[in-house]
Amino acid sequence: MVHKDCTQLPRIIKLSRHVHCIFHKYFLEDLTRKNCKICFNEVKLNRGSYSCVKQGCSYVVYVNCVLEDKYLYKVIEEEKQCEELYEKPMQSSIIHVIEVNEVGEDTKIEHFSHQHCLVLANKMEEEMDRKCDGCMLSISTLFYYYLQCLFFLHKTCAEFPRIKQHWFDKGSAILCFKDVQYCDFCYQYCSGFFYKIENFWGMCLRCAKVDDIIKCEGHQHFLFFDFKCKEKCNDCGNSCGHGAFRCGECKFALDFRCLTLPHSAHHKVDEHMLKLTYDVDNEQSYCDICEQKRDPSLWYYSCSICDTSAHPKCVLGQFPFLGDGSRWPYKRSHNHDLYCFRKVEGYPKCSCCGKLCQEEILKCEKSTCNYIIHHECPSY
Structure with a gap:
């Protein structure tokens, strides 16, 4: 017995989260225990689902999960279109x-x-x-x-x-x-x-x-991306407002920002490379850069040789993924284009606040123009 609406479900769809087309089935013939690759709950054999028919591929998802977001799938009218997609x-x-x-x-x-x-x-x-x-x-x-x-x-x-x-x-x-x-x-x-x-x-x-299902060094189980996840990120402690990678077996979540942190980084506080560390630090914890307390349950960078530990934001800075000399695309009131620099020599004064510039500034492209400004300062 099925709902009237369910009799009109598309037979074949292409889901963005899987490389192959998936087919609707009312019953699963394979008796092996499988989890839905979207919600990670066990798929019941007597419930409708979409699954992959490619040999050796065990991908399966619940009907409600796969059709929940129209931006993640498109309907395939004929089976021959599947092969055309693979060959493209x-x-x-x-x-x-x-x-x-x-x-x-x-x-x-x-x-x-x-x-x-x-x-x-x-x-x-x-x-x-x-x-x-x-x-x-x-x-x-x-x-x-x-x-x-x-x-x-x-x-x-x-x-x-x-x-x-x-x-x-x-x-x-x-x-x-x-x-x-x-x-x-x-x-x-x-x-x-x-x-x-x-x-x-x-x-x-x-x-x-990053794939939608991953294995992260900081957690023992697989993580899957949940578009509806609102949990706090276990690395930074902030709420995941727009979905996150979460564990299907325990209460663990990571946002994109923390998941893509570099595994190691340089900083002048230590002569060695600092490694991203996931273990809970049970002792009283301080950051060796800002000298403020660290939350021992959150990730940090450390050097086991020198016993150095620091907040990720203190190690990486405000703009860790900007290349020096990159043109700043967002308009400021200054007449010339501005370029990003993570470090500046000579400690010049900011043209806005008058404070000395040490790191992460915007600088005028003209060599004859001494305009330098902190990123967070208004330029008017």
Whole structure:
């Protein structure tokens, strides 16, 4: 027995959260215990569901879960359309491959984000801390570069497609290269690669790398993204107002901002790399940078050699994912374009408040103009 409305359910849909098309079934034939990949509750065998028919794929979701948000699925009229979707090639970010080595790796390429050819390398020629111009994280693995421009891209970042279907929306996500953009997911000002997703300003590449079901080092169970989650984030303690990654087995949640924190970071407070630490600190805890108390239940950066510990915001600063010299796209009352810098030499005075500038300022593009301002200061 079924509701009248349920007799009209679409037979095949393409859900943004799964790579294959999924098919409606009134009963599950596979008797293996499975959880719905959206709500993570156990799927009852005698209840309607949508499941994947691809061999070896056990993806299954409840009807109510999959049809709850119209922005996450589209109806497929005929089964042959499924194969057309699978065969549709993704547009590559690599415009042209110039050289390939003996193991098939692209060693010299033309990339849409840079005017010069990029060469593959596995280590820096000099000891220097360089960031990937795509995701703005430190270079630590295979990367492409053009040394004269000091332009670097992780190999994985260079290979991200220009157009893809992201699990957060059924529409196409288009990759673009921005000076500075505000990410709608981690709420950070970032430079580098962004995916423009329908109904959103943009998603930075760090957030775009995250799947909807993940395993996080800071938790023992799998986490899945729940669009309705309003719990407090277990890292920063703030409420997750627009959904979060949560655990289906215990009360644990993480927002995009905390989930995409760098696993390690440099800071002048310590000569070693500081590691993101997830363990609860039962002792009286202080931040070695701001010298204020830390909440021992929240994540922090630490050095086990020097016994250093600090708040993530103190280690990373206000704009950890902005590249120096990136043009600030938001209008100020100053006549010239302003550029972002995370550090400034000589401690000049802010043109607005008159206080000394040490870190994270906006500076005029004109060398003859001494206009410098803190980001948080009004420019009028």
